Amino acid sequence: MKKIRNHVERLFYDLPETDEVIQVKEEITLDLQEKAQDLMVQGKSEEDAINKTIVDFGDIDEIKAELQLSSEPSNPIKKKHTRLNMWFSVWGSVLFIALMWFMNVEYTPNNIWFVYPTFVILWWPLSMYYYWRRQGGGK
Template identity: 40%
Template sequence: METIRNYIETLFLEFPNTQEVQRAKQEILSIMEDHYLALLDEGKSEHEAIGQVISEFGSVDELREELQFTTREREPENGIEEEEMYYYLTERKKIALGLSLGISGCLLAVGTLIGLSVTGSQVFGVLLFFIILAASVGVIIYNGMQFAKIGAQLSDRYVSASLNEEANRMKQGYQKSFQISLVFGICICVLCVAPVLFFQMFTYAEYGIPMMFLFLAVGVFLIIYGSINYTSFDKFITAKYFVVDEDKPGPNAMYEKYGDSARTKHVLERIYWPLVTMIYFGWSFLTHSWGYSWMIFVMAGIFYSVVEAIFIKK
């Protein structure tokens, strides 16, 4: 009898612990136990009865399939299509390239200024510094704005299980490239002092500083580019609803995370920090304790994390 119970428990491991599943499990267990007892009355041995009960219960696979369809969560309409995910990942890859080049360009601007100053072309160095810096900052701002733009059409839309699996497969496929870019990027950043030490042997250490910034630019580019691409897949893996901005999730994403407390959490977000700021200024003006009243923000941050954890749906 215990063998039959263990068989049923194993059979239903893949299903959620709902009332419908429990009811179906008890019905099947009752039928199998009745059949088992009937076989014992016919003179079958315990092992023969158990084996016959399990072997004759072939229709249980059909029941499992039927139960899976009835208990499976119905997917919301307007889910994200695979083509939309591929387009988003492709565009995000272009943005990652732009951001990486922009940040590396800022480092190259400093290296160019120092390098031309060492050779005596200070004026040309300053001019070229501002040109490269302005172009790099412009690239950073432009690509930063594109992050929200490319995800606007996907915002708060459902991420299906099949899309989740495909994104996870693509992430695993990119993992090796990410590891290579991360390792090489970190190594190049660590070795950035090598040119300075090399030129110092010839008492020209200042000539190595521009090369140091070149090394840093390449290393930072590899780290940022690889990291942004690697985390892009998480948008379709970690949540059931697509979130463009983690600080501003949509209604569906809010409900998925906070359940019935989503509305209360939304109201809390709007009034909490303005209220904390008012308390800070009020207390500071009344007590003149500006030297330590800023601790209110530290305590408020800790308290907010605790409150947020309470709201998260279990």
Template identity: 55%
Template sequence: MKTIRSHVEHLFRNTPQSKQTVLLKEEIIANLEEKVYDLIEIGKNEEDAINKAIVDLGDIDDLISEVGFEQNEGKTPPTGQQRYPKLNLGFSLWGSALIIALFIFINYYYSPNTIWFVYPTFVVLWWPLAMFYYWRRQKGAQQ
């Protein structure tokens, strides 16, 4: 199935080489080979089956853009955490506030004479603090 492999390599010629690209190419090749075997099984010859599988694959530009690759840039696509650092900061602030509020409620409901909620609060505050510095680093890298 060299024809399929060379066709997929040709389709991905302008995408950056990364682990995600290699995995996507291998998945497409495996799917095409499986389709070829299915077409051969129902009576098509190998060359016709390969051509039909390639034609049915169609244009993968939509797939590449959906995965997040930029065709002309030589950079790897950003992951979810790299794409939305400000959203991650907001989520960590709200999440920390809710967790701390839960600790305060549990503290005052079950043991109002002992104030212990302060200790886990310091631990929980590391989450938004780390996200804040990550956001600042990403903001500085973009400028």
């Protein structure tokens, strides 16, 4: 049933070879091969069964549109900005914590309080790190 496999390959020629596209192509190929087998069991010749299966399958524009949306490469500029945002948050937090430490040591050396705002400030780079990782950073 090479004709079915070639037909499916032609249908998806303009999409990138992502895992999702490969999986959808395999599912469609297997479904079409099963249908052609069923038609051959009913008495059709192999050629007629394959042709009828291909004609009955029809158009896949909706499937392709959905796959194109999910397989479009992510914006590299956006990835660069998320990494930049993460590093900005790290350095901003370090500077703010250093300022708090300096104020603590300079003005109230007997009372250690700079630790409390440190825990609050550390959420900023931590959240930016997880956002960066979710966007595909570090690959």
